[in-house]
Amino acid sequence: MLSRKCPWPSACVQFGRGYDSRDTYTDRTLYLSERTGETSDANTLYVASARVANEHATRSADVTKKWSENVYRDPLPSSDFRIKKKIIHPGEVNRVRELREGVVVTHTDHPNLFLWDIERQPHRKDTSSKGVESNVPDLTLVGHQANAEYAVESAEEGKIIASGGKDKLVLIWQMEDYETLLSSKNSHLLNRTILRGHSDTVEGLAFNPEDSRRLCSGGDDRCVFFWDSRKSAATGKINDAHQGDVNCVDWSHNGMYIASGGADHRIRIWDVRQLSQSSEVTSFADLREHTGQINEVQFQPCRNSSVLGSCAEDGQVLLWDIAQVESDSKSSTGGEIPSLLLFRHYGHQYAVSEFQWSTVPDDPWTIASVSEDEEGATLQIWRLLDLIYSSPVDAANILRSEGM
Structure with a gap:
């Protein structure tokens, strides 16, 4: 729906909780970095604020605009994308996560994490x-002994923050009383929990959506590794999960599955119910459609959804329906369009740094993605056509309602 060329590379993009919905469009808050x-x-x-057309409400001007009209360089009217605030960051922003509306935490090439109240800045x-x-x-979150660059997540509306770094540690901070912390003279907060087990850099983290004391x-x-923050040792471990670095992990919203993405170009799906520290664990799906190392995996944020998204150095964002694995005795190994592959987004020309599903409940199929190009970056906001994810019966009804 939207594509915008940015002058500098960007390693991250995130939707904010803030949005203003109208009849034909919704203004969405976005966080974006410049490196x-x-x-x-x-x-x-x-x-930033991005104006996103609501489903089934595309503007005629968008339909008739030709590619020759400099669409790639300046595809959006100024009213469709505007910068609301610029914050000069101490170091490049590798990751940003919104803790609650208007409050974010950032990772950079430094041991510390930085917390920003956007209104105060x-x-x-x-x-x-x-x-x-x-x-x-x-607020500055301290505790890491070496750079912590990418692995950061939060739980319970930002009251819990977890981070991983080159010191091989997973640290957890408790943020029970945010306003008290900000009003105190102490602008630094030390971690409350240390989880030890990794023998190399921690690259990705995910909380169990049903129990914030559990994370991987x-x-x-x-x-x-699988952790319970109340225990000092790991509660579970998968050795050789990938034939190379594990770059990212995510936990499905029903709490049953873990997805991991690696430098080996593969995505593997694990059934958490079958995990134990002493048993041999095998993934029940091994997804190999990417041709570059995986940068991000993320389940669609709906409790009953079985859809997983991934982005990689090959410039693609892929969407998978892992529910299909129950009806397929074999997992995806390439070839024609595999049964688990729901959609392939070819909109980017270079490595996709990060993507995120929409957090608006009424718009679960909209995605923001950003690529680091040879010059600058490309931000895109796009939505899956409803005919793709609908059942055959629903798709037929949609076509009939459109007079087709």
């Missing part, structure tokens, strides 16, 4: 001046 490297321009965290119009000072975070982590040691 400026060694230039004089500052690394920036953007808070000043808007920085000039980010290109040499030597410009960074914004000061509202994946790392460069090729392992996936």
